[in-house]
Amino acid sequence: MKxxxxxxxxxxxxxxxxxxxxxxxxxxxxxxxxxxxxxNYSIYMRDGYLYAYFEYVGDDYEADMAKMxxxxxxxxxxxxxxxxxxxxxxxxxxxxxxxxxxxxxxx
Numbered sequence: 540m541k542x543x544x545x546x547x548x549x550x551x552x553x554x555x556x557x558x559x560x561x562x563x564x565x566x567x568x569x570x571x572x573x574x575x576x577x578x579n580y581s582i583y584m585r586d587g588y589l590y591a592y593f594e595y596v597g598d599d600y601e602a603d604m605a606k607m608x609x610x611x612x613x614x615x616x617x618x619x620x621x622x623x624x625x626x627x628x629x630x631x632x633x634x635x636x637x638x639x640x641x642x643x644x645x646x
Contacts, residue, residue, distance in 0.1 A: 541600075544639035545591040546627055549584060553623035558584070560619055567612040575603040589624065591636060 549557055561582065572580060576597030583590045597603050607613055621635070630637040 541595045542641060542644065543591070543593050543595060544641060545636035546639055547589050547591075547630075547636045548587055548625045548627055549589050550623055550625055551587065554584065557589070557620065557623040560623075565612065565616055568616045571607055571610050571613050575607045577603075588627075589636075590639075 576595055577593045578596055580593035581591070583592075595603075624635070626635060627637050
């Protein structure tokens with residue numbers, strides 16, 4: 540299992556829409572997240588930022604992320620969510636959510 544932390548900005552004025560979308564996420568999207576070996580997934584919001592935490596339990600992260608990205612329902616979900624978000628300045632050219640460095644963990 541590998542833990543991931545990620546960050547992205549929430550566009551000003553989009554906080555309510557983003558919260559509403561995630562209050563009632565589409566069941567197919569949740570099923571795809573689980574099918575791609577992601578568990579214990581949370582998103583937090585504070586001061587214009589979204590922070591995500593999840594645990595990846597698969598063997599091929601890149602293949603699972605490609606599977607998720609190819610899913611038509613997930614693509615529609617992202618089309619709803621992405622206008623509410625904007626990349627952080629330090630995100631790489633191919634990153635939307637920027638990976639964060641884990642600096643501490645306690646089980």
